[in-house]
Amino acid sequence: MTRYALHPQVGLRTETFGALAYHYGNRRLTFLNDDTLVTVVRSVGDHDDVESALDAAGVPAARRDVYRSALARLAEAEVLVDLAGVESSGDVAR
Amino acid sequence: MKVTDRLSRGLEAPICLTWELTYGCNLSCVHCLSSSGRRDPRELTTDELFAVVDELAAMQVFYVNIGGGEPTLRPDFFALLDHCVASKVGVKFSTNGSRITPAIARRLASTDYVDVQISIDGADAATNDAIRGVGSFDVATAAMRKLADAGFGEFKVSVVVTRDNVEQLDDFLALTEGYGAQLRLTRLRPSGRGADVWDQLHVTAEQQRVLYHWLLDHPTVLTGDSFFHLSALGEPLPGLNLCGAGRVVCLIDPVGDVYACPFVLHDQFKAGSVRDAGGFTKVWRESALFTELREPDSAGACASCGSYDACRGGCMAAKFFTGLPLDGPDPECVHGHGEAALLAASARPETGSGHSRRAPVLVPLSRRVGAG
Ligand code: SF4
């Protein structure tokens, strides 16, 4: 099951269009262009899995795929950490 | 929504904030954008510096680019660095390397929140020292060695590309990688003392084409988005490709004045001061100048150009200090419109001698400004 948390080295700043995320380690900046996505990103670490975070943010079934792939891209960009991946591979440094 | 539209609505805080701590410098590079040399008696006090950091932390400014002058000449430099780190404001500071000792290098290497950028302007001592002064190449490379030995990792080596060093791009890359560092290339702008040497040192049209293709072939080389006017040559370079002045970028100068960008130290682009009531936050969010700069651009004489979306008329500072209209082509427009415009430009704005100690002497000057 996919489980994410905000990367500990990432700062999030609310903006009129959503938020900006900055990674202090790789020094990359990411635009989050949607308020609901920002809500999910902020809260996803408090949930046991992605689906319950999406439930809590009120993301309708028809939009789930869009959000799932946005979150996967944020994990690739190291804005999020994939906790399930870390646990199964044991690779904490990724 | 396009990035450009989002940014023009204004951000809560700048993304790329440059903070020049002092006009004092032990070098006197011929192209210094801030005409540095002597300290200014009105420079911010240590308490004022700390208060600015507190404000930046409250605004959630992710990081600041600290420069000068030579920022490490301030006796409170390392205390300020510690305060930034403790406040979670990341720091990248630019230095000529003269104050980097092995102990300082180890200290800098010990935190993720600090990045270091060493400036050189030639891949060998002769080319570099003609711009930055005798001995400066050896000082800079010695600092690089110390950072590498301290295990700093990828610090930055920053080069202003000129007519004289543009042939050395591969050499710069090899030199930089030899220290485990990352190369950063930036554009020469006619700002500060750069105005005096721009005519002789800015790259030629042919060199611009070579540079463009080299940058496309080396996507890991950093540019601070400074060559976006070259995107008009075809495939866009990575980056936002727009002038960020007052939208994404701004400058706090050593006396606390806030300008739209580090390359426009001129009254026309001064938005306010961190010493004003409401501080930096109010200047960034409410100043008349920044509000105006966040309005949609007018393409002016570039309107009929098919490359406008890629280049957006180029750099405001380059236009301003070469006497060109701000809503027309960049002086280095890749389609040659700038060259044509320069033939009949307005008088260039007076830049004064700033804080220069003396007129730099190593490159023949076509024009001397002020008393030197
Ligand atoms: S004025 Fe030039 S240097 Fe300054 S932000 Fe605009 S493009 Fe960049």
Ligand code: SF4
């Ligand atoms: S005419 Fe203007 S928009 Fe077109 S390439 Fe030249 S500077 Fe850029």
